[in-house]
Amino acid sequence: MNYDELLKKARKAMPKGVAKKERFDVPKVKGHVQGNKTVISNFCQLCDIFCRNESHVLKYLQRELASPASLDGPRLVLGRKISSSLINEKIQKYVKEFVLCKECGKPDTKLIEEGGVIYVKCTACGAKYPIKSKI
Numbered sequence: 001m002n003y004d005e006l007l008k009k010a011r012k013a014m015p016k017g018v019a020k021k022e023r024f025d026v027p028k029v030k031g032h033v034q035g036n037k038t039v040i041s042n043f044c045q046l047c048d049i050f051c052r053n054e055s056h057v058l059k060y061l062q063r064e065l066a067s068p069a070s071l072d073g074p075r076l077v078l079g080r081k082i083s084s085s086l087i088n089e090k091i092q093k094y095v096k097e098f099v100l101c102k103e104c105g106k107p108d109t110k111l112i113e114e115g116g117v118i119y120v121k122c123t124a125c126g127a128k129y130p131i132k133s134k135i
């Protein structure tokens with residue numbers, strides 16, 4: 001068996017998806033409506049995965065969903081009924097705008113502030129660029 005064949009064999013043995021180019025799958029929110037409010041029970045978990053400050057994500061969602069929001073322990077409570085699909089859409093948008101590196105597409109980034117400007121700094125490829133939208 002030559003090297004190529006070995007490689008093919010190894011790829012086949014891998015679980016599906018691993019051989020593909022690393023793509024960041026944005027996790028879905030776990031939300032439910034409670035009275036007139038919407039509760040996202042895995043909010044802190046999501047922020048951990050994105051390595052983002054909860055208050056940053058909270059402010060973003062508050063603005064995008066035009067709804068008051070507050071933290072309740074690890075949960076996020078939105079002040080009106082909002083469908084999970086809409087929240088997921090906004091989370092995806094957030095990730096695209098603030099988490100994924102525009103150069104290499106990896107999520108290994110952090111936000112840094114310099115002279116009042118927020119930059120995304122990628123720890124994977126070293127790219128650094130300012131964020132236009134203010135939160």
Ligand SMILES: [Zn+2]
Nearest residue numbers: 101104122125
């Ligand atoms: Zn990068």
